[in-house]
Amino acid sequence: MNTHFSLSQLFSPRSIAVVGASATPGKIGAMPISLLRRYEYDGRIIPVNPRVADVQGLPAIAGLDALDEAVDLVILAVPAAHAAAALERACPGQIGAAVVFTSGFSEIGPEGQALQAQLCAVAKARGIRLLGPNCLGFMNIRSRVYATFTPAASGEAIKAGGIGMVTQSGAFGAYAFCMARDRGLGLSHWISTGNEADIDVADCIAYLAHDEDTRVVMAYMEGCRDGDKLRLALAAARDAGKPVVVTKIGRTQAGAQAAASHTAALAGDDAVYDALFRQYGAVRARSIEEFFNLGYAFDTWKQPPQGRRLGILTISGGVGALMADEASDAGLTLPSPTAAVQQRLLERMPFGSPRNPIDVTGQAVSEPGLLLSAAEDVLADGIYDAMAVFLAAAGSSEALWPTFETFARTMQARHPKVPLAISALFPPARRRELEALGCLVFADPSAAVKTLAAVVRPSENASAGPAIPATPSQPLRASYNEVQAMEALALAGIAVSPCVVVQDAEGAVAAAGSYSGPVVLKIVSPDILHKSDIGGVRLNVIGDAEVSAAYDAIVDAVSRQRPDAAQDGVLVSPMAPRGVECIIGVHRDPIFGPIVMFGLGGIFVEVLKDVSFRLAPFGRAEALAMIAETKGYAILSGARGSAPADIDALADALVALSIFASQHRGELESVEVNPLVVLARGKGVIALDAVITTATAG
Structure with a gap:
């Protein structure tokens, strides 16, 4: 469905019916009619109220079943318990969209969730797009459409301009409207999405991206339920050359909990939102002042x-x-x-x-x-x-x-x-x-x-865009040991260290003899993630006697410390050349799907948290950007006179991992490649250890 055209009846209506219309100042059913008349809306206004013959000088009808023609927009200003029934009186196909001011829906718990589901069912059956419920509505400033009951709109008029503003919070939205007016910013649209039973912030961003009167989008977000839709909306704005400024709350655990309780929206992992905004060219504002400064700058320049x-x-x-x-x-x-x-x-x-x-x-x-x-x-x-x-x-x-x-x-x-x-x-x-x-x-x-x-x-x-993944070479296994994980990543295009899996000390000696120089021995088990913690790894092993002893020591240590773990053998591999140890990985976000991580490897990665993220899939330019935004970039670039590492090969590995993750987004839970050794410039990278967990594992 083309979001722009599906929402045009909502945001540029030629006729508006107000259910719960009132002439009493202060009532939410009175405000939209007053505003529409004050700002000289030139479409048809139809008050709906069964108890009076006219409202504010306009003839009223008793219900939507009394409409004499199709209506673009209905404003519902009736209690939550009556909203679905009021909408149900309209004939199928007679109404294009509805704005639901009333609260008392999903934000209050199970009873309200049931009412919201009932309202959505009625709207879907009649082909009606819903804005809200529990929202302040919207304004189309240039078209003089004031489908709102916020007192902010009843003050001094705001000038028409190029900023489209969309917010999940009505209270913040009213505040932002007043701030924009006080700072002299001109708006094309102001939209409050509330509970987002149907239309959400992503829909509105996509609509504004195609709106010829909008140059800049300013969005206030508390959460997102459809990550793919939000990605497409931000991409549409980027491709249209329209900057998006975002204030996303829930950056801390306490903030995320507050957001969820406020609107029943998922705040999600803040690092993922940061990655999303970077990847699609949106600018994140960390304060109200910055939010307006950025909107002001993009609109002025x-x-x-x-x-x-x-x-x-x-x-x-x-x-x-x-x-x-x-x-x-x-x-x-x-x-x-x-x-x-x-x-x-x-x-x-x-x-x-x-x-x-x-x-x-x-x-x-x-x-x-x-x-x-x-x-x-x-x-x-x-x-x-x-x-x-x-x-x-x-x-x-x-x-x-x-x-x-x-x-x-x-x-x-x-x-x-x-x-x-x-x-x-x-x-x-x-x-x-x-x-x-x-x-x-x-x-x-x-x-x-x-x-x-x-x-x-x-x-x-501005030109960053996701790579298009190729057809996956093979489906994922139910579970992986290290060797199987390395084989899967090699097929995906990531260079891995050669290895042999053996079942006894004699096999280990023979395998080590096929390599020149020292070798590493590691237990192979799908049940053991941190092998070194239980004595399951031996490094820099040289000579037949040492190899044999190392094999026996590993098997003995694992049998004592993890007798429950399956043992698929012992891996023998040449010691890798020296380089910069990094970690690359994937985890599945419940909203946005597979997220790729990059950082320097080693034991302090979880403590220092010097990592960057991107949503899979992505291309080489995005991979280089995520590498450059870490503090570890200085080490990879050749700090203190050391040789620069092969950053291009590292970027290629990240792209390959992002495509692999995207290909298997429905079945992959996580991937960790640690360490991925980045060799000197022109020498490539080598994955030395890998863990793949599928969604069906365990």
Whole structure:
């Protein structure tokens, strides 16, 4: 089903019936009619109330069975116990969509869940899409559709604009609406999804991705029930070139529990959501201020920064240093202007600093044109992706306004691909004029830098997309020992260490003799995951006598410590060459399916938690990104003069694992390859141990 067209009757209705319509101010059945009339909605409004002949001057009908024609949208403002019956009175095919304001459904427990199921059954039988229940409804600002009862809409009118806002929480949504209005942001849509009995946040993101009036999507999420749908929605927005800013609560265990109790939504594993947003180019906001700063930036700038090179112009050296610190913390780089540019800057401002941050001092305030000429000089060489300017309290000076206006207008005209953020105390009217020119304006210089850094990320990931998995070579076994797991991964395209499984000491000696150099011996058992903990591993074994003794020691240790474990033999394999030990793995998330993990291997991986995740499947660019975002990347890149590791081969292994996981998503529970040794650049990788657990195992 095409989400955009299936929801067009809901979000752009030409006729609206209000069940539970009222003329009494303050009642939820009164508010939508009042708002629709106040904002001059030009479609048909049909009050539904069996006790009165008209509502707010409009003729009323007793029930939906009295409709004389099809209606695009029905608003249900009746108690939960009566909602299904009210909707059931409509003829099949007569209503396109319904918004259900009322609470008392799944969010209150089993009784409410039964009422919600009944409501959904009636809607499905009649082909009606449902928004809610337990929601504040929605607004289509440009079409003047106010299908809501939030008091926030009854205040000062919000301007129409390019931001589509969708939220699972009605209370947050009302707050966000007021914040957007106070900050001068223009909205295309405002949508509250409530219990999401049918239409959820993903549906709304997908709709907004195709909506020609929407440039930016701002979403507030508490959980997700359909991971594939959310992935497709974010991909649609990415492919349409529309940034998505997300505030996802439930980042901590306490937060996740609060979210679940609030809306009966699954908060899920927060690391998975982080991976999802990174992978599909959505930007996650960690605070309300950041949420609005990011939405503001994407809506104001015609094009976000295309790289991480920032130029800073400041009239205060101290604040310039503060901004430089913020830039470094946020992962931005501060390249210095060329020597020739620095020389020209010093000739015009001998008391300034020509490096980056570039301190133009108070001279830029007293000498009109200096700020612009300095910026032009700095940008002439094309080494900056964005510019941040600090003007302190000078922005409040009306006498200096012509200087700043000329600066902003000229910069936007001559350097449209270099986003400009100005930090100063401008009066609201002047701030809006600069924003109309395409400049961001912040009172806080730190917020300016952090926002610049955050909005780079979508353009870095804009072309990222999942790989298409090939047909699986064979179905999974019910259970795997280590050797079988290594064979399966080898078929999937991951290089594994050669090995032989033997059943006695003589076989171990013969196997070791086929390799040059020392060998490793390990117990092979599907029941033993941590072999070294029980003496099931011997390393660097050399010579027939040592090999024979090592075999006997392993069998004896396992028989004593794990007499219940099945023993499939002892593995003999050559000791691997030296390299960087990493761990790659898969676990099945109940919402999003197989999730691939990467980190440095060893005993501290669970303690340090220096790992990254992606949803399977994905391509090479995404694999390289997940490697680079770990602290261990410095070691792989060649820290302290050591040779760089084969990062390309590591990325290929991650891609292969992601495809393997995606191919077997219905039957695979987990995979762990630890260690995966990453050899020197050009030498590849080798998996030394692997565990595969299927969903049917045990």
